[in-house]
Every structure is written in C-alpha cells, then in structure tokens.
Amino acid sequence: MRSSDTDFTDFHGFRVPIRVNQCNPCLSSFVFIRVHSWFSSAEFMTTAANQPAPPLLEVEAGSSLWHDAWLRLRKNKMAVGSAVVLALLSLACFVAPFASPYTYEGQDLALGASAPSAKHWLGTDQLGRDQLTRLLHGGRVSLLVGLAATAVALLIGVPYGAVSGFFGGRVDAVLMRIVDILYALPFTIFVILLMVMFGRNIWLLFAAIGAVEWLTMARIVRGQVQALKKQEFIEAAQALGLRRRRIILRHMVPNVLGPVIVYATLLVPAVMLLEAFLSFLGLGVQPPMSSWGLMIKDGADRMEENWWLLIFPGATLAATLFCLNFLGDGLRDALDVRASKD
Amino acid sequence: MFRFILRRVLQTIPVLFIIASLTFFMLRFAPGGPFTQEKNLPPEIEKQLRAAYRMDLPLWRQYLLQLGDWCRGDLGVSTKHLNRRVSEVIAKHAPVSAQLAVWALLIGLVVGVPAGVSAAWRPNSALDYLPMSCAMAGICVPTFVLGPLLALVFALGLKWFDPSGWNDPKDMVLPAITLGAHVAAYIARLTRGGMLEVMSQDFIRTARAKGADARRILVKHALRGGLLPVISYLGPAVAGLITGSFVVETVFNIPGLGRYFVGAAFDRDYTMVTGTVLFYAVLVIGLNTLVDIVLVWLNPRLRLE
Numbered sequence: 030m031r032s033s034d035t036d037f038t039d040f041h042g043f044r045v046p047i048r049v050n051q052c053n054p055c056l057s058s059f060v061f062i063r064v065h066s067w068f069s070s071a072e073f074m075t076t077a078a079n080q081p082a083p084p085l086l087e088v089e090a091g092s093s094l095w096h097d098a099w100l101r102l103r104k105n106k107m108a109v110g111s112a113v114v115l116a117l118l119s120l121a122c123f124v125a126p127f128a129s130p131y132t133y134e135g136q137d138l139a140l141g142a143s144a145p146s147a148k149h150w151l152g153t154d155q156l157g158r159d160q161l162t163r164l165l166h167g168g169r170v171s172l173l174v175g176l177a178a179t180a181v182a183l184l185i186g187v188p189y190g191a192v193s194g195f196f197g198g199r200v201d202a203v204l205m206r207i208v209d210i211l212y213a214l215p216f217t218i219f220v221i222l223l224m225v226m227f228g229r230n231i232w233l234l235f236a237a238i239g240a241v242e243w244l245t246m247a248r249i250v251r252g253q254v255q256a257l258k259k260q261e262f263i264e265a266a267q268a269l270g271l272r273r274r275r276i277i278l279r280h281m282v283p284n285v286l287g288p289v290i291v292y293a294t295l296l297v298p299a300v301m302l303l304e305a306f307l308s309f310l311g312l313g314v315q316p317p318m319s320s321w322g323l324m325i326k327d328g329a330d331r332m333e334e335n336w337w338l339l340i341f342p343g344a345t346l347a348a349t350l351f352c353l354n355f356l357g358d359g360l361r362d363a364l365d366v367r368a369s370k371d
Numbered sequence: 372m373f374r375f376i377l378r379r380v381l382q383t384i385p386v387l388f389i390i391a392s393l394t395f396f397m398l399r400f401a402p403g404g405p406f407t408q409e410k411n412l413p414p415e416i417e418k419q420l421r422a423a424y425r426m427d428l429p430l431w432r433q434y435l436l437q438l439g440d441w442c443r444g445d446l447g448v449s450t451k452h453l454n455r456r457v458s459e460v461i462a463k464h465a466p467v468s469a470q471l472a473v474w475a476l477l478i479g480l481v482v483g484v485p486a487g488v489s490a491a492w493r494p495n496s497a498l499d500y501l502p503m504s505c506a507m508a509g510i511c512v513p514t515f516v517l518g519p520l521l522a523l524v525f526a527l528g529l530k531w532f533d534p535s536g537w538n539d540p541k542d543m544v545l546p547a548i549t550l551g552a553h554v555a556a557y558i559a560r561l562t563r564g565g566m567l568e569v570m571s572q573d574f575i576r577t578a579r580a581k582g583a584d585a586r587r588i589l590v591k592h593a594l595r596g597g598l599l600p601v602i603s604y605l606g607p608a609v610a611g612l613i614t615g616s617f618v619v620e621t622v623f624n625i626p627g628l629g630r631y632f633v634g635a636a637f638d639r640d641y642t643m644v645t646g647t648v649l650f651y652a653v654l655v656i657g658l659n660t661l662v663d664i665v666l667v668w669l670n671p672r673l674r675l676e
Contacts, residue, residue, distance in 0.1 A: 217610070218614075218648055221617075221632075226402070227402070306513065306514075325515055325516055328519070329519035332523045333523075339520070343512075350510075351511040
C-alpha cells in the first residue's frame with residue numbers, strides 16, 4: 030500500500046478518511062490518535078483492542094462532530110469567503126437605509142437615468158432614484174424572502190418527515206403518498222396562479238414559496254430518521270433505558286441536523302431565485318418597493334439606453350446565489366452529508 | 372414490468388384529478404372574475420355571458436359539469452377571447468414552446484454531458500475546475516438575467532441576431548441558449564457526480580486491472596451507470612423548461628404558450644388558465660412517468676422494489 034492511499038471507514042453513515050501508512054509506524058500511530066480522538070464509536074473500540082491500550086479518558090475529551098465540521102469548513106477557502114461576502118452584503122442591506130442619503134422611493138425626475146457617478150455610485154434609474162439604495166433595499170426583501178420561506182419549509186418539512194420516519198408503517202405510507210402526489214404537481218404554475226389571483230402580497234409570497242419547498246426537506250428528514258432508527262447506538266440507548274425524549278433530543282436530533290442545515294442552505298438560493306423570477310414576471314414585490322427581480326425587469330426593459338440598470342442588479346443576484354451555493358457545498362463537505370437518500 | 376408500467380400510469384390519474392380540482396377552485400375563490408373589467412359590461416350581456424359559461428349555476432354543479440367536459444377532452448372556449456377554443460390556442464402556440472424546449476434540452480445534453488464526463492475523468496484538475504466553474508455560473512445566473520444580457524451583447528451590440536421576434540430560424544439561437552444554459556449546467560454537475568460514483572466501484576477497478584484503456588472504461592463501462600442521474604433529471608428538467616419559457620418568451624417576444632399562460636392568469640381567463648394548467652400537468656406527469664419507466668428498464672436493481 031502506498032503511503033498516500035486513503036481509506037474510508039464508516040461512522041454512522043459519515044465517511045471518515047484515514048490515511049494508512051504501513052512503512053511509518055510513527056505516522057500511523059499519529060493517525061490512530063487522531064481518529065481516536067474524533068470519535069468514540071464502539072466499532073472503533075474493537076479495533077483498538079489490538080493496539081496498545083489508550084487512556085479511556087482521552088476518548089471523552091475528543092472533539093465533537095460539530096467542532097470537527099467547523100475545522101473542515103474553515104479550511105474551505107471558497108466557503109469561508111462566501112460566508113464573509115454574504116455577511117457583508119446582509120449587513121450593508123440592513124444598514125443602508127440609515128446610512129444612505131437617499132431613500133428607495135425618492136425621485137429626482139430632473140436627473141432621470143444617469144450613469145454611475147461620484148454622487149450616485151451605481152447610477153440612477155429613469156425616475157432618478159439612487160440605484161445603490163434601491164439595490165440594498167431590494168436585498169432586504171430578497172434575503173428576507175429567502176430566509177422566511179426557508180423557515181416555513183423547515184417548519185413544515187422537518188416535523189412531517191420526522192413523524193413519517195419515526196413511526197413508520199401505515200403512517201409513513203400515507204404521509205409519503207401525499208408527498209409523492211404533491212411532488213407531481215407543477216408547483217411554479219400554482220405559485221404564479223396564487224400570486225395573480227390573490228393579490229401580490231409579500232406574506233403570501235413567503236407562504237406560497239415555503240409551501241412549495243418543504244417536500245424535499247420532508248423526504249430528507251424521513252430518510253435520515255429511518256436510517257438512524259436502525260443504528261446500533263440508538264438500540265444501545267434504548268437498552269440503557271433512556272427515555273424516548275432523551276433519545277430523540279440527544280441522539281436523533283443532532284444526527285438529523287447536519288443534512289437539514291445543508292439542505293436549508295441550498296434552499297435559500299433556490300427560494301431567492303423563485304422570488305426574483307416572480308418579481309420579474311410582475312407577480313412578486315410591487316413598486317415602488319424594490320426587489321432584485323423587479324430591478325432586473327426594469328433594467329431588461331431599458332438595457333439599450335441604460336446598461337447599468339441591468340448589470341448591477343443582475344450581478345448582485347448572481348453573486349449572492351453563487352456565495353450561497355458555495356457555502357452550501359462547503360457545509361455539505363464539512364458535515365460530510367451525502368445527497369438525499371431516496 | 373408490464374404491471375409496473377400499468378401501476379405508474381394509473382397513479383397519474385389521482386394526481387391529474389387533484390390538479391384539475393385545485394385549479395378550478397382556486398380560480399373560483401379568487402377575487403375578481405373574467406367579466407369584471409375596468410369597463411363594465413351592460414348587465415344583460417354579462418348575464419348572458421355568465422349563462423353561456425355556466426357561471427350562473429351553483430359551484431358544485433359547475434364543477435361536476437366541468438369535470439365531465441374534461442373527461443371528454445373538451446377544454447372549452449376562452450372567456451377572454453370569445454371566438455377562440457382553448458384547444459386551438461394550445462395547438463397553435465405549444466409547438467413554438469416545444470421547439471424552443473427541444474433545442475434547449477439538446478444544448479443541455481450536448482454541452483452538459485461531455486463537460487461532466489471530462490470533469491469526472493480527471494477530478495481536481497483544470498479539466499474539472501473549468502467546466503464545473505462554468506456550470507456553477509450557469510446555475511447562479513438566472514434565465515431572466517442571462518436572456519437580456521445575451522440580447523444586449525449579441526443582438527444590440529454585435530447585431531448578429533434580432534433582439535426579439537420569431538420569424539426566421541436564426542431567431543431561435545439566443546432563446547434556446549438562454550433556456551439551455553441552465554439545463555447544461557445541471558446536467559454537467561449530475562454527470563460528474565454520477566460518473567465519479569461509478570468510477571469508484573469495483574467493476575471499474577476490475578476492468579482497469581484487466582488492462583482496458585481509459586477511454587474504453589469511460590465509454591463502455593462507466594457511462595451507462597453514470598448517466599442514470601441525468602436521465603432521472605430529465606423529468607424535472609421539462610418542468611423547469613416550462614417555467615423558463617415564461618421568462619424567455621417574455622424577454623425575446625416569442626409567441627409561445629408560456630406567455631399565453633401568464634397573460635391568461637392576469638386576465639382571469641378561467642377556461643384558458645385551467646386548460647393550460649391541465650396541458651402542462653399532463654405533459655410534466657407524462658414525461659416523469661416515462662422517465663421512471665426508462666430508469667427501471669435501465670437499472671434492473673430498481674425492479675425488485
């Protein structure tokens with residue numbers, strides 16, 4: 030075996046890389062300690078029996094899965110960079126209304142559409158409204174919709190999937206049949222109908238998008254809970270006589286949390302995209318409020334004369350989606366979640 | 372296999388029923404109606420119109436009669452344009468959208484699959500990073516940004532194409548690219564993931580040990596399994612293409628069905644909206660079912676379930 034060969038061991042469904050090195054005993058013992066301090070799995074302890082007995086206390090002092098994931102995430106430069114950009118952008122969006130000398134609806138008709146300048150950094154639109162202010166203001170809407178709709182999806186999807194996975198049997202069959210049927214509906218079409226028919230109300234937008242996006246979340250949670258139920262450590266916890274509540278809170282929830290966090294992070298850009306799409310069609314946020322989709326629509330209508338009205342909102346939206354996707358991918362790698370299990 | 376197909380086809384019936392009912396009641400309970408416009412109609416005429424569209428009957432009778440019509444394949448007459456049957460409108464405008472979608476899908480496959488394969492062939496090399504960065508960009512730049520941008524550069528700037536319209540074959544290029552870029556990006560990522568998964572399996576190692584060269588392994592052994600995720604994506608892709616067509620047809624001013632649907636929803640054109648939704652639903656569900664059947668046919672392991 031070459032020294033660079035990487036092997037994988039299974040730990041509760043998480044694949045843990047171990048570097049195996051047979052020519053260098055010093056290194057393999059180092060690896061041994063590292064793996065050892067990572068986890069305290071029973072499976073591992075049996076292998077440990079052949080090695081010089083390690084002090085048991087060290088096992089307890091090992092870093093948790095979360096700490097470990099954090100270390101791995103920190104090493105991922107793209108993910109960290111994305112997180113920083115997102116943090117700065119959100120900060121700017123929420124501080125902007127207090128810091129900017131302009132308001133999002135304040136018009137300056139005499140000025141009209143003007144190219145970026147020292148006074149208006151990103152130019153103004155045809156009504157003379159400062160684009161940077163509108164962009165940041167629209168960012169509040171976009172980010173809020175992203176977060177709120179994801180929260181709705183979490184609120185419905187997680188309990189639904191958990192109940193389905195935990196109780197299994199007939200409950201599971203019925204609940205999952207419903208999800209299957211809902212999956213087959215062309216949902217974007219229904220969201221469009223809903224927005225056209227029942228006024229373009231931002232709360233309805235949250236609810237509509239959230240109601241569409243919980244399905245995959247429910248499936249992921251169900252798969253995870255089902256797999257967990259069969260794991261030995263849950264059985265062991267039951268054998269030890271732990272209460273059901275403690276088993277769920279202490280042993281199930283932390284293990285389900287990883288995939289949920291990863292999927293939620295990837296859900297936010299999807300939701301933002303849907304909001305921008307609806308606003309672009311004139312179905313989301315209504316003027317004079319601003320949202321990125323709405324600004325892109327205005328920009329697309331006037332791109333011949335005023336290119337900056339299309340480029341800046343478009344680039345901002347794309348960059349945000351880029352960062353969110355990278356962060357989601359980074360989290361997935363860090364928590365080592367494999368794609369949904371169905 | 373036959374029983375599986377039969378079961379899958381039968382399963383679509385309740386789904387279609389739910390879609391039809393949901394659309395029907397959503398429209399009826401929404402504020403406003405097809406005949407409430409800025410310019411009020413004389414009451415007698417409105418009364419006659421309502422009678423012609425059975426809107427004077429109690430809701431449950433409207434619903435049952437409507438279901439009967441649908442079962443006979445009758446989608447009714449548009450409530451906005453009284454001289455047009457919904458089926459005629461669909462027959463006239465759906466082919467335009469379909470043409471666009473087929474080109475977009477082709478672009479997606481022709482660009483996406485090779486990009487994904489090359490990325491999986493040499494993971495973590497330039498051959499991987501370059502196409503995958505492009506794919507990430509393709510996913511993050513929405514259709515409604517890409518479309519206007521392409522129009523800005525290639526139609527208004529370089530004057531290679533017309534910015535809008537649907538008159539000669541050249542007009543198809545920009546819309547098809549706009550719609551296809553997203554699909555290509557997804558397919559590239561799925562192909563890469565699927566190929567990497569297959570490449571790590573034992574039979575690939577066996578093939579390699581027996582001395583098969585890299586290209587043969589890739590094409591003969593890995594591609595079959597590696598493309599399964601792409602095939603299962605094709606069902607949802609069609610739904611995505613329909614959604615995308617709403618945007619692309621608006622941006623490039625194309626007389627497709629997508630634009631018609633959005634317009635009909637704004638006009639509260641009851642029959643037109645339900646007709647289009649049903650048409651889309653049959654399309655999406657039909658293709659999803661087809662993809663499921665193809666997947667089972669390709670992957671014997673699924674047959675056991």
